[in-house]
Amino acid sequence: MAKSSADDVELRRACESAIEDPKQKILISIRVAKTHGIFGKPSKLGRQMAKPRVLALSTKSKGQSTTAFLRVLKYSTGGVLEPAKLYKLKHLSKVEVITNDPSGCTFTLGFDNLRSKSVAPPQWTMRNIDDRNRLLLCILNICKDVLGRLPKVVGIDVVEMALWAKENRPSVSTPRNVQDGGPVASSVPETELKVNVEKELVSQAEEEDMEALLGTYVMGIGEAEAFSERLKRELHALEAANVHAILESEPLMDEVMQGLESATICVEDMDEWLGIFNVKLQHMREDIESIETRNNKVVMQSVNNKSLIDDLDKLLERLHVPSEYTASLTGGTFDEARMLQNVEACEWLTGALRGMEAPNLDPAYANMRAVKEKRAELKKLKSTFVRRASEFLRNYFASLVDFMISDKSYFSQRGQLKRPDHADLRYKCRTYARLLQHLKSLDKNCLGPLRKAYCSSLNLLLRREAREFANELRASTKASRNPTVWLEGSTGSGQNANATDTSTVSDAYAKMLTIFIPLLVDESSFFAHFMCFEVPTVIPPGGVANGNKTGYDDDDMGIMEIDENDSKSGNTSSELATLNELLQELLGGTHEDFYAVVDWAYKIDPLRCISMHGITERYLSGQKADTAGFVRLLLGDLESRISKQFSRFVDETCLQFERNERIVRQTAVLPYIPRFATLATQMEQYIQGQSRDLVDQAYTKLVDIMFASLEKVAQTDPNLYDLANIVSTLVKFYxxxxxxxxxxxTRHISMIIYNQFERLFQFAKKIEDLMLTVAPEEIPGHPGLSKMDLRKMLKSSLSGVDKSIAAMHKKLQKNLTSEDLLPSLWDKCQKEFVDQYGSFAQLVAKVYPTENIPSVAEMRDLLASM
Known part of the structure; x- marks a missing residue:
């Protein structure tokens, strides 16, 4: 027979290590399999997943009492035993062997303290009957010896258990630790492993007497009547012998009766004396009880008085206000050397105020006059200190900025660009960061005026720095002062414009962003930290933003978390809204200097809008944090302004095309065609790997105007195409x-499709980019590309697809000057859309195979029906 896991020394050691309680003694540990059945219905074995577990029986002695436990241990990921469940055997009410298991190795243990009666208890399955009996007998034995009772046993024969216990009575070798640390075999008493069930039936002596009696009479079943008669005769003989013996002992009985009479007399005399003593003792007992009652009252009064004195001493200690703290809170200065004492006083005041509120203060003391007076005194100290500190900080912020503004060396001067440096300003502000934290803890309402005072003071400095820097930047930039004119005048003007190098213009704009965008981001983040806003930071403390170190961290500012619950109060959104409003006051007005640089660059070379647009996009994509909200708005406004300026240039160029129609009709020459090539070449040079959307839209608009003008010329002079077919020189140009x-x-059609279905094809572009490095099945796990995001996008893009298609047709028709071109262009538009949608459908089939989208055939039919 295979060795039982109950004899596994390593298993028992692992259980002891998992329990980690040296006072608990493990009696048995055995491996089992755990399954669950359905409450009220017997579960079918083999249909549920069995989980390996270890059951361990342990006891813990405390004085004269012993507590028994049933522990359930499970295996962790690393194969190490760890506790899973703990039951007290005193709550074990039922042991039931599952009848549905033919092997009889599955049983359940019912406890009367389980909260949920609707969940079936777990089923434990042993390897064999011996392991089952061994564990159950150990449980029953502990219940009988420790608890003095047995639980209800269902589904197993007690006689069968008794016979098994008798057959397995020999001692079991179990490991014990000796001095050398090695396991040795020692005899364990049977009572530690088995319950002697047979003694519940008959004792050993009774069993031996019955065997001796039955051995005396060896007879068959047919001699039962003779056996009965023989027993009757022997009974009569024994009764007769007893009567004879009684008669012979009559003289002795008379002597006993005389002794009993004399003893009765003595007992009566003693009873009388005892009655007298009982009365006296009763009176004495009453006196003792009275004395004990008075003594108990005195003792209780003494204990209560001592407890009252202790509580009053503690209360008086809590009500005491140290004189040094009072001096700091009411009349101390806020110099840097005194800030440590001020912070200590703030910490004490915060703790004292909390100590006066529930649940830190016993409700019995809440209405005491002394407590009320002390609470009022503390509140007065708080209001006095908050008022003094707020007034000091407002004046301090204004004085710092006034000092910097008055010193011209802080700003850019003629012939010298000065990078703004706020390191000293922030260093001086950090001295009072801890003070602001405590002011927030004492009175949150005082932060509003302080924040506004800081914003209004610092805004003057930032606007002055931006204005001086922008003015000197434009003055020091060497560029042509003559505005560049494209597509107008003679051919030579375009050539001169192409030869002029205006790269310093876009470099100046880039320098403006490089210097001030990180500065504004850092100021926003520093303001959020310094003024105790509970919003995410721009970057981790001490990190780098756009190549510039922020120059501060939490440790330098001396900020600590005064109240850990403040950050979890769920008011982050309101804090962020307040922060954005104040950032408008802090950084507002600086955008005018950025606009001035953009307008200045446009006047010098309108095509520099392309490179400035790309630079702005790069900075805009790098601003992710919540505290950079104003900077994102500023960059967005700059991007919009640059786009409008460039659109203005494109519109002016289109007007030049239309003005050239009169010259073309007279000379049959299109002078703007070669000039447009020069313009396009220059625009391509300015792109240099940046976003092409701005340039492509300009191309589309310019080419549409060019071909519209060409079409008008051709209609006016139909010999133009015939001339191109006849003259070999014009064939190439044709x-x-x-x-x-x-x-x-193609570009125009793509632009029209993209404008109507921008979200759809942007979603497809994101999937295509990710598929270069990520497997298709992993893409739904990325932010913005989940199945829910796909459904939202499809709902917004295809819910009114017929209207979107009609809008495409209307847009195409609006941009054409000749109705003859509409049918061919609409056919191309339909084909291009179907091709692009087909590519999108293939991507969805790969990445989201379970999602249903309109098929390509449906889209083709819908387009055909328009």
Whole structure:
């Protein structure tokens, strides 16, 4: 037979290590399999997942009492035993062997203290009957010896258990620790492992007498009547012998009776004496009880008085206000050397105020006059200190900024660009960071005026720095002062414009962003930290933003978490809204200097809007934190202003195309075609890997105007196309124009489709970019690309797809000057949309195979029906 896990020394040691209680003694540890059945219905074995567990029986002695436990241990990921459940055996009410298990190795243990009666108890399955009997007998034995009772046993025969216990009576070798630390075999008493069930039936002596009696009479079943008669005769003989013996002992009985009479007389005399003594003792007992009652009252009064004196001493200690703290709170200065004492006084005041509030103060003391007076005194100290500190900080902020503004060396001067340096300003402010934290803890309402005072003071400095820097930046930039004119005048003007190097213009704009965008971000983040806003930071403390170190961290500012519950109060959104409003006051007005640089660059070279747009996009994509909200708005406004300026340039160029129509009709020459090539070449040079959206839209608009003008010329002079077919020199240009026309049509159609279905194809672009490095099945786990995001996008993009398609047709028709081109362009538009949607459908099938979207055929039919 295989060795039982109950004899596994390593298993028992692992259980002892998992319990980590040296006072508990493990009696048995055995491996089992755990399954669950359905409450009220017997579960079918083999249909549920069995989990390996270890059951361990342990006892813990405390004085004369012993507590028994049933521990359930499970295996962790690393294969190490760890506690899972703990039951007290005193609550064990039922042991039931599951009848559905033919092997009889599955049983349940019912406890009467389980909260949920609707959940079936777990089922434990042993390897064999011997292990089951061994564990159950050990449980029953502990219940009988420790608790003095047995639980209800269902599904198992007690006689069968008794026979098994008798057959397995020999001692079991169990490991014990000796001095050398090695396991040795020692005899364990049977009572530690088995319950002697047979003694519940008959004792050993009774069993031996019955065997001796039955051995005396060896007879068959047919001799029962003879056996009965023989027993009757022997009974009569024994009764007769007893009567004879009684008669022979009559003289002795008379002597006994005489002794009893004399003893009765003595007992009566003693009873009389005892009655007298009982009365006296009763009176004495009453006196003792009276004395004990008075003594108990005195003792109780003494204990109560001592407890009252202790509580009053503690209360008086809590009500005491140290004189040094009072001096700091009411009349101390706020110099840097005194800040440590001020912070200590704030900490004491905060703790004292909390100590006067529930639940820190016993409700019995809340209405005491002394407590009320002391609470009023503390509140007066708080209001006095908050008022003094707020007034000092408002004046301090204004004085710092006034000192910097009065010193011209802080700003850019003629011939010298000065990078703004706020390190000294922030260093001086950090001295009072802890003070602001305590002011917030004492009175949150005082922070509002302080924040506004800081914003109004620092805003003057930032606007002055931006204005001086922008003015000197434009003055020191060497660039042509003559505005560049494109597509107007003679061919030579375009060539001169192309030869002029205006890169210093965009470099100046980039320098403006490089210097001031990180500065504004750092100021926003420092303001959020310094003024105790509970919002996420720009970057981790001590990190780098856009290549510039923020120059501060929490340790330098001396900020600690005064109240840990403040950050979890759920008011982050309101804090963020308040922060954004104050950032408008802090940084407002600086945008005018950025606008001035953009307008100055546009006047010098409108095409520099392309490179400035790309620079702005890069900075805009880098601002992710909540505290950089104003900076994102500023960059967005700059991007919009640059786009408007460039659109203005494109519109002016289109007007030049239209003005050239009169010259073309007279000379049959398109002078803006080669000039447009020069313009496009210059625009491509300015892109240099940046976003092409701005340039592509300009191309589309310019080419549309060019071909519209060409179409008008052709309608006016139909010999133009015939001339191109006859003259071999014009054939090449004709084909080039046709090819350019096709490309222009493709770009125009793509732009129209993208404007109507921007979210759809942006979603597809994100999937395509991720598929270069990520497996398709992992893409739904990325932010913004989950199945829910796909459904939201489809709902917003395709819910009114018929209206979107109609809008595409209307847009295409609006931009055409000739109705003859509409059918061919609409066919191209339909084909391009179907191709792009087909690519999107293939991506969805790969990444989201379970999601249903409109098929390509449905889209093609919908387009055909328009």
């Amino acid at each position: 084909h080039e124009a046709s090819e350019a026309y096709e490309q222009a049509c």
